[in-house]
Amino acid sequence: MSNAYVRAPAPEESKQPAGLARLAYRFTELSEKWFPDAFVFVALALIVVVLANLATGANPMDIAHSFGTGFWTLIPFTMQMALVAITGYVVATSGPCTKLIARLASVPQSSRGAVAWVAAITMASSYLNWALSLVLGGLLVRAIARRTDIKVDYRAAGAAAYLGLGATWALGLSSSAAMLQANPASLPKAISDISGVIPLSQTIFLWQSIVMLLIIAAVAVTVAYYSAPEGNQIKTAEDMGCDVSETDTSAQKPARPGEWLEFNFILPALVVLLAAGYVYVELSTKGVMGTISNLNNYNFIFLMVGLLLHGNIRSFLTSVSKAVPTTAGVIIQFPFYASIAALLTQVPGSDGVTISHHISHLFVSIANIEIFPVVIGVYSAILGFLVPSGGGKWIIEAPYVLQTAKDLNAHMGWAIEVYNAAEALPNLINPFWMLPLLGVLGLRARDLVGFCFTQLIFAFPLVMFLLWVLAPSVTP
Template identity: 75%
Template sequence: MPNDGKSQAAPVPQETQGGLARLAYSFTEWAETWFPDAFVFVILTTIVVAIANLATGAGPVAIAKGFGDGFWTLIPFTMQMAMVAITGYVVASSPPCTRLINRLAAFPSTGPGAIAWVSFVSMASSYFNWALSLVLGGLLVRALARRVDLKMDYRAAGAAAYLGLGATWALGLSSSSAMLQANPASLPKSISDITGIIPLSQTIFLWQSVVMGLIILGMSVLIAYFSAPKGRHVRTAQDMGCDVTEDGVVADKPERPGEWFEFTPVLPILIVLLAIGFCWAEFSKKDALSVISNLNTYNFIFLMIGLLLHGNIRSFLKAVTKAVPTSAGVLIQFPFYGAIATMLTLVLGSDGVSISHHIANVFVSIASVHTFPVVIGIYSAILGFLIPSGGGKWIIEAPYVMQAAKDLHAHMGWAVQVYNAAEALPNLINPFWMLPLLGVLGLKARDIVGFCFTQLIFHTPMVLFLLWALALTL
């Protein structure tokens, strides 16, 4: 082409924003505008449950008493969850784990690839322990966000780190209901009289359960990759105003003789030796899975590992100080969830039936042996949004759900897995379990829930289909 003397501007490349990315971005824009803080959400839920109790004929005084009686019922669990966040952060911020996380952060070469990688690490680790997936995923996101060569959307990466809780955890070794059903010493008589003991080989180790977990994992990674924002839609950690500086604790030196005790490795080693003795006694008397599934033991082991990895008391205490803010949401919101659970399960109205049983009767009454997985799956997901506790909700739900499974001659182990797979669905958009992760990332629930909702609209039909289709093979 002849040159006419006029400069020609180079064409501006157009952004290749995929359909899933546009969908996730739309949901996120909506959530950033309309989605309330997690604490507002729990207050609204409390009010709705109180109104529902009024509809059953309960008096205001009875409702208020149920609210007050239930408020502190989750205090042990609240402390356990706070320690999950703290101990996980302490371990992950130790020098050896910081080096490991930085190595993991070196693998991805693109923003969407990094988000897909976070989702895989989060879900794979959640199979072994859901608490580990939250902290490991969160710190991996922070490490990736520090890479100046990687333009990664911090919100989408945060949502990917949450997929372990929202997709696969209940199908793995930390499944509260499966562990409860397999341990006769822990199983309440109200459930054992109906189900008996159901070994793990009939729940999480069924080949149908393993196949379902792999399908969900693969689907989630693909959605995370293709829904990742690109171009001008990307919001990095810096854009969000989040501090993602190195998580490891910087070592210092004693300045006076009295500080020697804080820096010597001798004291941590002596304490860890005591811990090893305790663990030896526990594992020699009990099944290994039952020991690990106990949150107290899990937190104890993680705390001792953190103390050992930091090598001295000063470094360990600095890590604890940095970790405590990650548990703030848990400490203030869990008591309200205890009140909600009590108001849902107590008989407060004049009809002699709790709200949870009202809901259950609607679904259980329309189930057949073929529709049972889908009907109970839908019910478990709905109730899980109001009572976001896998183990606690199972104790509430199991007596009538498992009786229905028994009456319909459904596979009892698969009924547990129906509960597990469906129970994880509401976690995707429920701020309850997001709190420890959000504390690590410095984000709000509204920042990641749009991307989580994108996962939910694909997960719901797929999980319900798998529950129905795989049940036909049993």
């Protein structure tokens, strides 16, 4: 019998991507070839902003000074974001959470179903807290990647885990703009004089906002499903060279008497008991949302919960040491973004006006009551690419956006939701917010951006349409 017979490829192996999968595949090919490392991206953005400042007639020494002084202004936030990744990783790698994530990871029964499931879980969790969606999404992807019964594209699943930040977070309970406007103690006087306090019932809890959220999420899950590769186009975590193994410290035992306290539950329990007292005071005075909307409190609670769930100091520290490398991109790149924000908002040109003022006046000056939502939406999306900070950017935009809404007799709460919906869009292709997730996954921005750009193609026109079509139903 001849050995010349060669088995024909199975249907799944020979299947070529079609439809959205083909589009995402092409974008991914291009991004893998042409998309630079995230640090190159931020360096180029810095140069572009510097050149823009020079074009406005700004003093070169003022530009250099602003670059240096602005560099360190996000250090507290940088530490907060690093701790988002660390504390989330610590909690999720504890025994109880590992079992929960494993159960969630066992739900999908197909490759595309797994990607859609990650998208749904991530966006649902982002409604509660954007930081939770990053960590939970990343660790859910890792758990799914460990399954041997289905083969899932690690890049597509990773991009799905990012949809909480790129689609829905700003329409949820951790919306920086909505929370700022609802909190009179935090509201700057320059904004308060224009709008006063705007309660959450007039922003994220508007029925129009909830409808918009549900439609955006449904479309994002659909796009995630149909753009996920199948068959021989799939690249698994192993194909990408990523280690997705679990952290297991349960078998460790003290090797000498001095290590006894490291493996004992007593010290963690006492520390957590003290922390519980602080959390009780915060909840009593600020309520649940007021407590967890503070990123310091969020990280504090997660850190203490992680310590409690690990049950001993050795297991806790082992998990922390494995989490720290995931923060490298955050630590080195966030200061550069701080400088970019400073160059946009603090360096006046020859006319005494900053770049952010030029941009805002350009868009706001052409707005009327009919096209106001779309104009402000486009403006917010563009500025969001340069200043990737929901709360900080709202401080820049609010005086112009709210004053224009007031002059046009538009609903100020809806103006905030216009900002929120549009503000999330640039996150889809901006590596800034990807960094904690990339650290957890062990991927690069170029691995995800092709799938994210496919999402952006659908999300941008959809969001602009919803902002326009829902606006007439929101009356002041």
